[in-house]
Amino acid sequence: MLPIEGATGRTVQVEGKELIMLGSYSYLDLITHPEIIKVAHDALDKYGAGAGGVRLLTGTTDLHKELERRIADFKRTEDAILYSSGYVTNMTLMSTLFGKDDLVVIDKYDHQSIYDGCILSKADWKRFNHNNLTDLERILKENREKYKRILVVVDGVYSMDGDIAPMPEIIEIAKKYDAFTMVDEAHGIGTIGPNGRGIDDYYDLSPGEVDIYMGTLSKAIPSIGGYIAGDKDMITFLRYASNAFIFSAALPPVSTAVAIKALDIILNDKERIKALQKNIHFFISGLKELGFNTLSSKDTPIIPVIIGNDVKTFKFAKKMKKEGIMIPPIVFPAVPRDGGRLRCCVMATHTEEDLKYILDKMEKIGKDLGVI
Ligand code: PMP
Numbered sequence: 001m002l003p004i005e006g007a008t009g010r011t012v013q014v015e016g017k018e019l020i021m022l023g024s025y026s027y028l029d030l031i032t033h034p035e036i037i038k039v040a041h042d043a044l045d046k047y048g049a050g051a052g053g054v055r056l057l058t059g060t061t062d063l064h065k066e067l068e069r070r071i072a073d074f075k076r077t078e079d080a081i082l083y084s085s086g087y088v089t090n091m092t093l094m095s096t097l098f099g100k101d102d103l104v105v106i107d108k109y110d111h112q113s114i115y116d117g118c119i120l121s122k123a124d125w126k127r128f129n130h131n132n133l134t135d136l137e138r139i140l141k142e143n144r145e146k147y148k149r150i151l152v153v154v155d156g157v158y159s160m161d162g163d164i165a166p167m168p169e170i171i172e173i174a175k176k177y178d179a180f181t182m183v184d185e186a187h188g189i190g191t192i193g194p195n196g197r198g199i200d201d202y203y204d205l206s207p208g209e210v211d212i213y214m215g216t217l218s219k220a221i222p223s224i225g226g227y228i229a230g231d232k233d234m235i236t237f238l239r240y241a242s243n244a245f246i247f248s249a250a251l252p253p254v255s256t257a258v259a260i261k262a263l264d265i266i267l268n269d270k271e272r273i274k275a276l277q278k279n280i281h282f283f284i285s286g287l288k289e290l291g292f293n294t295l296s297s298k299d300t301p302i303i304p305v306i307i308g309n310d311v312k313t314f315k316f317a318k319k320m321k322k323e324g325i326m327i328p329p330i331v332f333p334a335v336p337r338d339g340g341r342l343r344c345c346v347m348a349t350h351t352e353e354d355l356k357y358i359l360d361k362m363e364k365i366g367k368d369l370g371v372i
Contacts, residue, residue: 002326007032010349012326019326020354022344025219027301028190028272029349030262036222039261040254047253055082056239059250067256070263071215071227074197076207079235080227082251083244086186086216087113089226091120092244093182093214094151097234098123101148105139107131107165109158111184123151130158133169140177150179151212156188156199160335160343162297162304164192167203171210182212190220190266191301196273197266202299221262223255276301276348279355283346286359291372303344304330305362307371313340316365323361 005013009032012021030036043063053059064082071080083089094117098104102123106114109130118125124147128135140150152174154165165183174181185198193201200210212234217225228238239245265272280301287294293306307313310331317329320342331340346355366372 010347010351010354014321014326017324019321019324020350020358021347022320022325022327022358024345024347025187026222027187027220027276027345027347028196028262028266029347030220030265031222033222033265035265036258036261039257043254043257047257049254050252051250053250054246054248055250056246061250061253061256063253063256063260064250067260067263068227070260071229074263074267075213075215075229076200077213077229078232080229081235081238081242081245082256083226083228083242084248084251085224086184086214086218086226087116088244088248089214089216089228090114090117090184092117092242093212093228093238094118094121094123094153096238096242098149098151103143103147103150104153105136105143105150105179106153107155107158109161110153110155111159111186114153114155114184130161131163131166133166133173136170137173137177140173140179144177144179150174150177151182152179153182153184156183156185156202157192157300157302159187159302160304160330160341161295162300162302162343163295164188164202164300165199167199167205167210171205180211181209182214183210185213185215186219187300187302189215190262190273191276192299194273195267195270196220196276217255217259217262220266221259223258223262225251225255225259272348276346279346279348279350282352283344283350283355283359286355287344287362290359290363290366292362292366301346303346304341305344307340307342307369308338310340312369312371313342316342316369316371319365319368320361323365325358325361 051059068080090113099122104125108127188198190196213229217223313329330343
């Protein structure tokens with residue numbers, strides 16, 4: 001919880017010193033984008049500081065309606081619903097839509113909020129080994145007759161490993177066993193696919209191939225909140241049946257306006273997405289050339305650098321900070337024991353000089369600590 005003394009961008013101020021940020025979810029670096037700041041100011045002037053109610057009563061503004069419509073357009077679905085955070089979105093979804101007689105099948109590396117959603121739901125749940133299609137199919141085959149409905153849930157981009165779910169194959173298997181599919185796109189929005197539109201854009205999926213899209217507004221979109229996008233009837237049902245919508249306050253209008261503008265920027269500023277993807281590929285190939293283990297991350301801004309034991313991981317991050325680079329060490333239980341890593345997050349605005357400087361320092365520290 002190292003306090004950052006100002007805005008998070010390509011660089012941050014920590015303890016009075018400027019550090020290059022290499023661990024932020026702000027992949028497109030939109031937190032201080034002038035158009036974002038302007039809509040935030042304008043929304044604050046017009047709507048004030050908060051919504052003052054839950055959505056079903058007095059908390060809905062025209063901005064909330066517009067954002068839901070924009071998300072639905074962005075994901076090419078019929079409708080979308082907002083929640084107060086990505087975490088809450090996953091928590092509430094599973095318990096609202098699935099219950100007794102149903103089964104939720106999740107990837108072992110799915111986000112904690114998906115696990116917690118399963119725990120809250122009255123449905124049974126099972127895990128399949130990470131990105132392992134054979135294991136997924138085995139579970140569906142063994143259980144199809146035992147349950148009324150089955151939901152398969154994956155992260156589009158895995159937050160600790162930076163790899164991508166093999167979605168076309170997952171959809172095919174799910175269809176074979178008449179199961180629904182859901183993708184958590186927390187890290188895929190604004191980052192993967194030629195237009196930054198996420199998993200469907202990356203694999204060129206047709207609308208409707210994934211049943212439920214879930215996402216957050218807290219990563220490439222520099223705000224707060226979560227959403228579900230999908231079929232109109234499902235979204236209408238969620239509006240009247242999901243507790244996190246009914247019993248929790250609406251997003252502040254400022255955060256809502258920011259998210260609308262961020263979607264505009266993602267759709268229109270193709271150069272920013274291209275710059276991010278160029279940086280991703282440059283950085284991964286640099287790390288690989290140096291001999292670092294980056295698992296199978298290849299097209300996402302989450303690039304894990306495996307260090308191994310916890311102490312060494314902390315030492316590595318500390319030395320990086322001394323060199324002017326902020327990178328969070330990730331250790332057990334967030335990742336498997338001895339899977340300690342630096343989870344590098346590349347941004348669209350990192351310059352080639354930044355990345356070369358980082359690679360240079362990582363080479364030196366990596367050799368000192370015997371990682372490479
Ligand atoms: N899903 C995934 C895959 C995430 O990584 C996160 C946040 N780290 C969330 C959901 C929760 O989103 P939020 O932080 O907006 O609550």
